[in-house]
Amino acid sequence: GFIALNCETVLDYAASKENVAKVLGGASTRASWSAKEIGDGNINFVYIVTGASANKSVIVKQGLPFVRCVGESWPLTQERVRYEAEALIQAHKFCPEHVPEVYVYDATMATIVMRYLEPPHIILRGGIIEGKVYPKLAEHVGEYLATTLYKSSALAVGGAELRRARQAFGQNEDMCELTEQVIFTEPYGKADNNHWTTPQLDDIVGEIQSDAALKRAINALKEKFMTEAQALLHGDLHTGSLMCTETTTFAIDNEFAFYGPMGFDIGAFLANLLLAYFSQNGWAKCNGEDRGAQRDWLLSAFASTWGIFEKRFLEQWNEQGVRDDCGGLSPAILYGKDVKSGASALEEHQRTFMRKIWADTLGFAGAKMIRRIIGIAHVADLDKIPDANVRAQCERAALKCGRELM
Amino acid sequence: GFIALNCETVLDYAASKENVAKVLGGASTRASWSAKEIGDGNINFVYIVTGASANKSVIVKQGLPFVRCVGESWPLTQERVRYEAEALIQAHKFCPEHVPEVYVYDATMATIVMRYLEPPHIILRGGIIEGKVYPKLAEHVGEYLATTLYKSSALAVGGAELRRARQAFGQNEDMCELTEQVIFTEPYGKADNNHWTTPQLDDIVGEIQSDAALKRAINALKEKFMTEAQALLHGDLHTGSLMCTETTTFAIDNEFAFYGPMGFDIGAFLANLLLAYFSQNGWAKCNGEDRGAQRDWLLSAFASTWGIFEKRFLEQWNEQGVRDDCGGLSPAILYGKDVKSGASALEEHQRTFMRKIWADTLGFAGAKMIRRIIGIAHVADLDKIPDANVRAQCERAALKCGRELM
Numbered sequence: 001g002f003i004a005l006n007c008e009t010v011l012d013y014a015a016s017k018e019n020v021a022k023v024l025g026g027a028s029t030r031a032s033w034s035a036k037e038i039g040d041g042n043i044n045f046v047y048i049v050t051g052a053s054a055n056k057s058v059i060v061k062q063g064l065p066f067v068r069c070v071g072e073s074w075p076l077t078q079e080r081v082r083y084e085a086e087a088l089i090q091a092h093k094f095c096p097e098h099v100p101e102v103y104v105y106d107a108t109m110a111t112i113v114m115r116y117l118e119p120p121h122i123i124l125r126g127g128i129i130e131g132k133v134y135p136k137l138a139e140h141v142g143e144y145l146a147t148t149l150y151k152s153s154a155l156a157v158g159g160a161e162l163r164r165a166r167q168a169f170g171q172n173e174d175m176c177e178l179t180e181q182v183i184f185t186e187p188y189g190k191a192d193n194n195h196w197t198t199p200q201l202d203d204i205v206g207e208i209q210s211d212a213a214l215k216r217a218i219n220a221l222k223e224k225f226m227t228e229a230q231a232l233l234h235g236d237l238h239t240g241s242l243m244c245t246e247t248t249t250f251a252i253d254n255e256f257a258f259y260g261p262m263g264f265d266i267g268a269f270l271a272n273l274l275l276a277y278f279s280q281n282g283w284a285k286c287n288g289e290d291r292g293a294q295r296d297w298l299l300s301a302f303a304s305t306w307g308i309f310e311k312r313f314l315e316q317w318n319e320q321g322v323r324d325d326c327g328g329l330s331p332a333i334l335y336g337k338d339v340k341s342g343a344s345a346l347e348e349h350q351r352t353f354m355r356k357i358w359a360d361t362l363g364f365a366g367a368k369m370i371r372r373i374i375g376i377a378h379v380a381d382l383d384k385i386p387d388a389n390v391r392a393q394c395e396r397a398a399l400k401c402g403r404e405l406m
Numbered sequence: 407g408f409i410a411l412n413c414e415t416v417l418d419y420a421a422s423k424e425n426v427a428k429v430l431g432g433a434s435t436r437a438s439w440s441a442k443e444i445g446d447g448n449i450n451f452v453y454i455v456t457g458a459s460a461n462k463s464v465i466v467k468q469g470l471p472f473v474r475c476v477g478e479s480w481p482l483t484q485e486r487v488r489y490e491a492e493a494l495i496q497a498h499k500f501c502p503e504h505v506p507e508v509y510v511y512d513a514t515m516a517t518i519v520m521r522y523l524e525p526p527h528i529i530l531r532g533g534i535i536e537g538k539v540y541p542k543l544a545e546h547v548g549e550y551l552a553t554t555l556y557k558s559s560a561l562a563v564g565g566a567e568l569r570r571a572r573q574a575f576g577q578n579e580d581m582c583e584l585t586e587q588v589i590f591t592e593p594y595g596k597a598d599n600n601h602w603t604t605p606q607l608d609d610i611v612g613e614i615q616s617d618a619a620l621k622r623a624i625n626a627l628k629e630k631f632m633t634e635a636q637a638l639l640h641g642d643l644h645t646g647s648l649m650c651t652e653t654t655t656f657a658i659d660n661e662f663a664f665y666g667p668m669g670f671d672i673g674a675f676l677a678n679l680l681l682a683y684f685s686q687n688g689w690a691k692c693n694g695e696d697r698g699a700q701r702d703w704l705l706s707a708f709a710s711t712w713g714i715f716e717k718r719f720l721e722q723w724n725e726q727g728v729r730d731d732c733g734g735l736s737p738a739i740l741y742g743k744d745v746k747s748g749a750s751a752l753e754e755h756q757r758t759f760m761r762k763i764w765a766d767t768l769g770f771a772g773a774k775m776i777r778r779i780i781g782i783a784h785v786a787d788l789d790k791i792p793d794a795n796v797r798a799q800c801e802r803a804a805l806k807c808g809r810e811l812m
Contacts, residue, residue: 159586159632163577171569180565181732189739191732212751215740216758223636223735226565227667230633326587326597329629333595334621345618352622 002078002109005062007035010047013111014060017104020113023058024051035060042069043076043255048116057116058103063255064110076174078110080255083172085112087257090232095147098140100250117243117250124249125239128276129381131283132246133294138301140249141242141269142308149262150316152232158327165259166229172258175235176225179256183371184222188215193376200392204399205374217406221363229259237265238368238379239272263360266309270361271368271402273302275379278398282385306361310354317350329353366405369398408484408515411468413441416453419517420466423510426519429464430457441466448475449482449661454522463522464509470516482580484516486661489578491518493663496638501553504546506656523649523656530655531645534682535787537689538652539700544707546655547648547675548714555668556722558638564733571665572635578664581641582631585662589777590628594621599782606798610805611780623812627769635665643671644774644785645678669766672715676767677774677808679708681785684804688791712767716760723756735759772811775804 005013011033014020021027029052039046039061045068047060063081067074085105092099100115127134154162186193189209196205208214234241235256243250277298280291322332333339335346372379373395382398385391411419417439420426427433435458445452445467451474453466469487473480491511498505506521533540560568592599595615602611614620640647641662649656683704686697728738739745741752778785779801788804791797 154629154632159628160579160583162632163579163582167573167577167579171573173566173569173573176569177566177733185732185737185739189737189745191739210746210751212747212754215751216755219735219740219755220758220762222565223560226560226568226735227634227636229635230629326591327583329625329632331591331595333591333597334625339595340616341618345616345621348618349622349625352626356626 004064005045005060007037007047010035010049010060014049014058017113020058020103023056023103024049025053025056043067055118059114059116060111062109062111080175081110081112082107083170083257084255086169087232087254088112088114090152091148091251091254094151095144098144098249098251100252120245121243123240124242124244125380127244128239129384131289131291131294133297134244134246136247137244137249138304139308142305143312144251145266145309146312146316149231149265150313153230155317155329156320158323158325160327169232169259175256176258180222180225182376183367184218184225187371187375188218194374196374197388197392197395200389201395204396208370208403214403214406217363218367221367224261224360225264228261231259231262233258233260233265237268239276261360262357264364266361267364268368270302270305271365272379273298274365274401275369275372275398276381278394278401279381279385282382282390282394285390286385286387306358314350362405366402369402373399410470411451411453411466413443413453416441416455416466420455420464423519426464426509429462429509430455431459431462449473461524465520465522466517468515468517486581487516487518488513489576489663490661492575493638493660494518494520496558497554497657497660500557501550504550504655504657506658526651527649529646530648530650531786533650534645535790537695537697537700539703540650540652542653543650543655544710545714548711549718550657551672551715552718552722555637555671556719559636561723561735562726564729564731566733575638575665581662582664586628586631588782589773590624590631593777593781594624600780602780603794603798603801606795607801610802614776614809620809620812623769624773627773630667630766631670634667636668637665639664639666639671643674645682667766668763670770672767673770674774676708676711677771678785679704680771680807681775681778681804682787684800684807685787685791688796688800691796692791692793712764720756768811772808775808779805
């Protein structure tokens, strides 16, 4: 049955799983192991278990049947841990360089035991706020997105297998419902969860909440989110879900994973780059920091993430080639070598396909930016700018950008 | 366990189901019952079981674990019967006037026992080919589409319930895969299944199969079909799936049912009206029939089906009103009475929503028309026109129309 772990019992738990014990230096070294709880999230408990030496560590993540920061009065299905585990395992299979390995997923205990991302890995958002530049980030995330999205889509697996995989994965109802509420609805109307830098932004928030065209746009994006099951998404790919060093990048925290529109993942990441970009003036003004290099990097990372995504996505498509059967989106009888002008028709088809993903991406990016400024959950990049007037200037610029993107 | 029925054993089977026996006049009248196999399809067996009197009859439909017209060498999952039964039961709940009642769904036996649609009900396609006019058809099918599509969509049930219903329903992989092959792929390339009136149409078929823009369009529609799970569709709503009299209309044969884009069902029906319309000249020329009234009716039915669909769809939306929670596509915090300009914003949102459905509808209608002329399965409306030159003229006009719609 299920037992909530603590810093003591998690050691026995780790020792009981053969391949975990092995990572930690073998069960015989159990006496020297130690554990620390590091979960700063609102929902789960997260332990670092350190084994025979510091370089032999694992992460144990456990989901309790309620919301961590509230307690038993707010129950939450542990099914979310299954979605997270399955999505992580799948993503690692697709893109091992940028997704940590899962050693154990234990449904009964609602735990995931996975690779510990050793120092100097830190949460990307923290690094960016400190003013760091990650020269490899766009390349890594572009690769991650291209690989996970392409390989789980009908392009790679065909329609029948896409349906089977979607059915087996389930629908992650609770987490999707949360997204629909906090991203696609609340920011565009009066909701208790909303908050913003006030009174500085009251006027623009008022405009947003009475803009009929924007409401149409957010509903169209919401419906896309609800109904367009193109690929297995991360579902929450912001800069807080990425662990980085200057040379490595890993995507974690897949608990919002679901089959949805590709642009939602790409847009989430790009929105967070833009939010960080718009915060730069604030940090420069408040702390007298020179943020020029980081500003330039963030903007170029925005553009090159898309460029690398597109390039790698098409490379995979061309490498796999057209499908001999009729099950995919580029069958040989339409685009094969024997078809007159087949190759040029395929190129046009691919251009159309990528243009649609790009349009979706910009829309979702805009929605993400707006919700992070006036919805329930803000980003530290902007929120921690100490001077409210300076912060509001940054936020106003970001809101304008978000509206235009949508 | 499963046993294949025949005209004898189907009587005992009917007697063994209490509510079926009741419809037939009571189990005590069993000695006077009789059965006839009427399945003219390629896949299932269909029996009329007649009870104590002719007005006490039921239909028993059984799916065997293989394709009927081929035999055991082509196995086919009986799971399709579950999808058909569940979709019929759901559609009857949503729209009892236009969907026959299901008395029993028996998973083990892969049977559906349902209402017998008594004479003079006939398959609509047959009636149209005979030159009949159905003055109520557009109203009935518009109502059927508006009711089944609205009530199973996120508009009516919200995002979380849509996901739950979708997951419970499954994905009907085999039937969807068939559709992807025969509608969205084969007609646009060389495939053994394709056939057309030759040599008369060779030139236009050649054009279609080397038209890069058309290939882009069909792939975009195919992806929509694969990924856009908006509502529970009939999945194969052609004029052969409708049983009619002059005053009644019933939709049957839901074995292709799945969660997909609304426009696919609407477009399927409209395409069949257009195909019938384009066949009129052929029937007039070959048989010297005066088809003027039917022509006019078919064209007006095309327009008014959409008009009635749109009107009834919006009526249901407005009747249900905005949702108090955030789960739907018209939440109160965006469009409620207390929101400034909320009502006009809702109207704009609804207009945008309906425009998208209309665009999808035309695209799918075009795809359906093309596949019925050059793909594997043709429609009798055109196929039975005896003179090949006359037939080819009709088909050429229909192909042009289909291409334009796409």
